[in-house]
Amino acid sequence: MTPVLQVRNLHVDYETAAGPVHAVRGVDLDVHRGELVGIVGESGCGKTTLAYAITRLLRAPAHLTAGSVTFQGVHDTAPVSVTALTGSALRKFRWDRMSMVFQGAMNALNPVQRVSAQLQDLFHAHRPQLTKAERRTRVGELLDLVGLPERVARSYPHQLSGGMRQRVMIAMALALDPDVVVMDEPTTALDVLVQREILDALAELRRRLGFAVVFITHDLSLLLEISDRIAVMYAGRVVELGDSVKLRENPRHPYTAGLLNAFPTLRSERRDRHGIPGHPPDLAVPIAGCAFADRCGFVRPECTTTDVTLRPVGGTDVACHLYTAERQEVSG
Ligand SMILES: Nc1ncnc2c1ncn2[C@@H]1O[C@H](COP(=O)(O)OP(=O)(O)OP(=O)(O)O)[C@@H](O)[C@H]1O
Numbered sequence: 001m002t003p004v005l006q007v008r009n010l011h012v013d014y015e016t017a018a019g020p021v022h023a024v025r026g027v028d029l030d031v032h033r034g035e036l037v038g039i040v041g042e043s044g045c046g047k048t049t050l051a052y053a054i055t056r057l058l059r060a061p062a063h064l065t066a067g068s069v070t071f072q073g074v075h076d077t078a079p080v081s082v083t084a085l086t087g088s089a090l091r092k093f094r095w096d097r098m099s100m101v102f103q104g105a106m107n108a109l110n111p112v113q114r115v116s117a118q119l120q121d122l123f124h125a126h127r128p129q130l131t132k133a134e135r136r137t138r139v140g141e142l143l144d145l146v147g148l149p150e151r152v153a154r155s156y157p158h159q160l161s162g163g164m165r166q167r168v169m170i171a172m173a174l175a176l177d178p179d180v181v182v183m184d185e186p187t188t189a190l191d192v193l194v195q196r197e198i199l200d201a202l203a204e205l206r207r208r209l210g211f212a213v214v215f216i217t218h219d220l221s222l223l224l225e226i227s228d229r230i231a232v233m234y235a236g237r238v239v240e241l242g243d244s245v246k247l248r249e250n251p252r253h254p255y256t257a258g259l260l261n262a263f264p265t266l267r268s269e270r271r272d273r274h275g276i277p278g279h280p281p282d283l284a285v286p287i288a289g290c291a292f293a294d295r296c297g298f299v300r301p302e303c304t305t306t307d308v309t310l311r312p313v314g315g316t317d318v319a320c321h322l323y324t325a326e327r328q329e330v331s332g
Contacts, residue, residue: 004179011026024053031212036213049236054214055094148168
């Protein structure tokens, strides 16, 4: 089946006085209908930049320098080139077909407008044919959908808890029945219990409505629980992409293994956890070979000289010379 979202060779630079910072360096990613794809990596690896590039929200000094994003929703007979959309076509596409819940989104609600007015504005802009009464009914249905009581419609954002505000943002993201919702750290600012409630609500909504989610976080243990597939990002690239169960049981990239070791999972035994020594590279400096080479316990000579991109290894896609060498040894 055609993926709902296809990201190909995406590159994003930030132009700075000292030269370009290569924040996203050639990302390929497919998202299938209804699936939850997690994107994980340390701070600064380019997750948010990728999310903004996919949703066409990049603003200067960020620039898309190469690549494409293609979308094909349930009702599309032909693929939509998201990277080529402009003006009203782009405004109509956003929220309607692909929506976003960003980091700290709950603080993005307008403080002087009641929740119902903010949700109604969205219908007003995207569904102008609806009457006022119909818009009001939709708002009630939406709040109910995300588990909020009716009175929330009449509330101002400051009268709601963080968890309730984040549910309002999720309601907004789902208002127009999109095929894809991109979520960047949607629960990070919330306490663990509220986080759990929101994730459970999200899982239930996905079952009922069938939208796909791109879920971005630095928390691998969370992604292992909720994702169908996981993309591990390092220094602006996806270095491993695969089924989340396979990735947990048999991580292929040494960075993925390091991340797994750094995060406790709910089911894992209590034992010492180790961070990955060293730091990610400076993305303002061109990278020769594998960006993880200087932190990798399995480094080989070619790792510091020769670039390596994703290739299939045992049902997972991995960008690592360990496997290119093994393949040569096997075939040779
Ligand atoms: N305005 C900017 N100017 C220059 N460089 C930037 C700018 N914004 C981000 N960057 C750089 O781009 C890279 C990717 O940043 P990005 O915020 O996408 O990473 P991230 O993985 O989402 O991090 P976090 O988890 O901390 O949000 C980083 O190296 C960052 O320093």
